[in-house]
Amino acid sequence: QSVLTQPPSVSxxxxxxxxxxxxxxxxxxxxxxxxxxxxxxxTAPKLLxxxxxxxxxGIPDRFSGSKSGTSATLGxxxxxxxxxxxxxxxxxxxxxxxxWVFGGGTKLTVL
Amino acid sequence: xxxxxxxxxxxxKPTQTLTLTCTFSGFSLSTSGVGVGWIRQPPGxxxxxxxxxxxxxxxRYSPSLKSRLTITKDTSKNQxxxxxxxxxxxxxxxxxxxxxxxxxxxxxxxxxxxxxxSS
Numbered sequence: 001q002s003v004l005t006q007p008p009s010v011s012x013x014x015x016x017x018x019x020x021x022x023x024x025x026x027x028x029x030x031x032x033x034x035x036x037x038x039x040x041x042x043t044a045p046k047l048l049x050x051x052x053x054x055x056x057x058g059i060p061d062r063f064s065g066s067k068s069g070t071s072a073t074l075g076x077x078x079x080x081x082x083x084x085x086x087x088x089x090x091x092x093x094x095x096x097x098x099x100w101v102f103g104g105g106t107k108l109t110v111l
Numbered sequence: 112x113x114x115x116x117x118x119x120x121x122x123x124k125p126t127q128t129l130t131l132t133c134t135f136s137g138f139s140l141s142t143s144g145v146g147v148g149w150i151r152q153p154p155g156x157x158x159x160x161x162x163x164x165x166x167x168x169x170x171r172y173s174p175s176l177k178s179r180l181t182i183t184k185d186t187s188k189n190q191x192x193x194x195x196x197x198x199x200x201x202x203x204x205x206x207x208x209x210x211x212x213x214x215x216x217x218x219x220x221x222x223x224x225x226x227x228x229s230s
Contacts, residue, residue: 002157032215033215033216035215035216035217037158037217039158044207044220044221044222044223045150045158045207045209045217045220046220047216047217047218047219050215050216050218051215051216056218088157088158090158090160090216090217092214092215097172097174097177098171099160099171099172099173099174100148100160100163100171100214101160102150102157102158102159102160103157104157105157105158
């Protein structure tokens, strides 16, 4: 059971928009930056979004991030078949034993 | 260009100690704000953070695995080593190392190495 809660799966048609939620608490999302990772099948995770809403160089602006309170959201517009992947949110948890936590991951299917 | 690569045994027996090495290039682990973390992923399952070591030798561990993990760095060799004791079949996973900036993100990842725990 992950500290950060993500929906197991989402799906949408090519060209459409999808959002993936990541729910946490005041000890993690509520007081720390959130980052998002894309994991294409058989590959290592790749940083998509950092500091809640910033994109690393080379990440298209179809990908966006936001945070409100103890939840964060990844948005993907203009869906492409190449976006089919697992997506993970992550952040620090500033509880007694400060540690990094990942969400359980969301499988995106582009129908 | 930042690169990281994991190395170590592909097969370990239950109760044995696993030692994994992350060899990196393109950055220095003596630079302020830099860290290297270890993350694993059992087959078909989610990412699980294990440990993180910072440029100043500050170390953080997963609370659930802390008693079994040790992370160290060799700045001169550009390496970070993770040891995990008392391996069990449930520890079978792909183990990744990743570069971290200020501990708030993992921006460069190694390709991962699959470790199988079996007798």
